[in-house]
Amino acid sequence: MKLLVVGNGGREHAFVDRLRRDAPEARLFAAPGNPGMASLARLVPIGSDDIDGLADFARDERIDLTIVGPEAPLAAGLANRFQTRDLPVFGPTAAGARLEASKAFAKALMREHGVPTASYETFQDPSAALDYLAGHDEPLVVKASGLAAGKGAVVCETRDDARAAVEAMMVHARFGDAGAKVVIEEFMRGVELSVFFVADGERAVPLITSRDYKRVGEGDRGLNTGGMGAYAPAAPSDPDFIERVRQDIAQPVLDAMAEAGTPYRGFLYAGLMLTETGPRVVEFNCRMGDPETQVVLPLMRSNLLDAMIRVARGESLAGWACRPDERAAVVTVMASAGYPETSDPGRVIALPDFPAEEVVVYHAGTTIEDERLVTAGGRVLGVTGFGATLEEAGARSREAAERIEFEGSHFRSDIGWHELAPDRLTAAEVELLTSSGAPLAT
């Protein structure tokens, strides 16, 4: 069997790693991949935006399944193009990817089908958006409707901040076309949780819950990033809670997409806010999370490739379930100097070996220069630690990160604090994490 993973980040490295376990005999390819994958897969120098190049490669090499990591090629119709050419692919079509690529579309679908989310309005005219703000309670969230590399949502404490955000997006086109339409929504108070599903067009099967840390600094301070770390399983993760999320959030979306004649097949990422009134959707993504994938996939006992093959063939997932192993995992992201505003390429990385049952290092922004491993992006490495407890997993992840060196590196040492340092939670937050009666992990 031949398998191709599209993308070059930590998430895709975790996919390659997972496929190696699910199909030890398979020949793996990654396009364009990164040096971390080189011992597991053949790296193919085709960018993830070169859809025709990827399709030609898949045809020439007779690839049995192409798995797409990032959202941009999915939104641009990679799955459509592959399907037209009879090439097996895992990932939603452009119609499905709109759940992520158009917040206006996702919000309208949720409103129409009663999926719990923040109340909102959509605007295409800046003066109408500014008028709306004037009469609205603070805080507010202003979001560019289109794809903005995870940076298009601005939480605004005051109306003045919200006005500035609207002007930046709609008048000064800070996110280009992505901000021509904005969604202004209610601020939801609570604790976030990521729940991923594999969807076959009709049914959604949940994976292991995780929680990611988006702010650059300890204590969730500083700028938003693509993600500075994550842990899994994350509370609440009991079957009753997961079933509620499946029924109230994932299923109505799948039903709506099927009804519209565009059945959703692929990963569905539900970014949730646990609130006093139950879980509500912050956002949907049409792919797995990064860095959550680096803690979710290694903990799966079930064969994920089997599920992806079924979905790509248009078959049912009935009977397939994600069986977690007993361990916990924490990933600490090591970033280069200046991240998230800038990055610092070309710094030599000193990477010791770690016992694989304790620590796996996923490459994100690395490259080889003069036969040396160097930084090549903002997020450089994802250091995943495993343990019998979350505490052990967290300690292994942090200790390993401390031993890896490159100039200017920075990372958060409090990943997983919701359950590792629960005294930092308010009583209301503890309630949200244990709402279905399940205890915190530690």
Ligand code: AMP
């Ligand atoms: P998004 O790009 O929609 O995922 O938003 C990025 C981050 O902004 C989320 O992970 C939340 O931390 C925060 N956020 C977005 N929308 C809301 C909301 N309605 N209420 C509270 N926080 C939000």
Ligand code: GLY
């Ligand atoms: N970890 C957030 C994301 O992948 O969008």
